[in-house]
Amino acid sequence: MELITQDVRKMIKFLKIITTILIISPKILMSADMSGYLLNKAIEEFNNKNYESAYKSLTNIAPTGNPVANYLLGQMYLKGLGIEPNYKIAYDKILYSSQKLFKHDKSLAIESQITLSNMYANGIGTDIDESKAYMWSFIAYKTSENIHLTYLESLQSSISAEDIKNIEEKGLRLLKNIIKD
Secondary structure (H helix, E strand, O other): OOOOOHHHHHHHHHHHHHHHHHHHHHHHHHHHHHHHHHHHHHHHHHHOOOHHHHHHHHHHHHHHOOHHHHHHHHHHHHHOOOOOOOHHHHHHHHHHHHHHOOOOOHHHHHHHHHHHHHHHHHOOOOOOOHHHHHHHHHHHHHHOOOOOHHHHHHHHOOOOHHHHHHHHHHHHHHHHHHHHO
């Protein structure tokens, strides 16, 4: 005769799962909260021009894929804020944040996209590429159409009308992917 029924076994298994979730979830929540705290502290240090402290925090946060941390690090490498300028690293960080910031901070996303456009236009950390410079400026313009229109128009002067059409189509596809992610 079986002392423990099938229903009791299912109940015990269910209780084990619930117990495991209850034990793990506070650690996950605390970890997420700590990450947010560290990012806020790093932003505060960055804004107060305490770049050494900001750099330490941001280099710990950025590998998790946080686009704000990557953008701020990109700015530090681009402008040499508390560290030696490294345009290649700046380019990589700003390219990443240009694609990922939209859902986190729209104004920083636009700033990142315009910075990236300028990097392409002037060959900073990458090769000069007028098409990509225009495309990223166009993406920023479409994100907030009143911002950077003059800059976008200045880039148009060196690109053919046909290329502009193709670049804008490519930019719209990329923008849709950025918004979707």
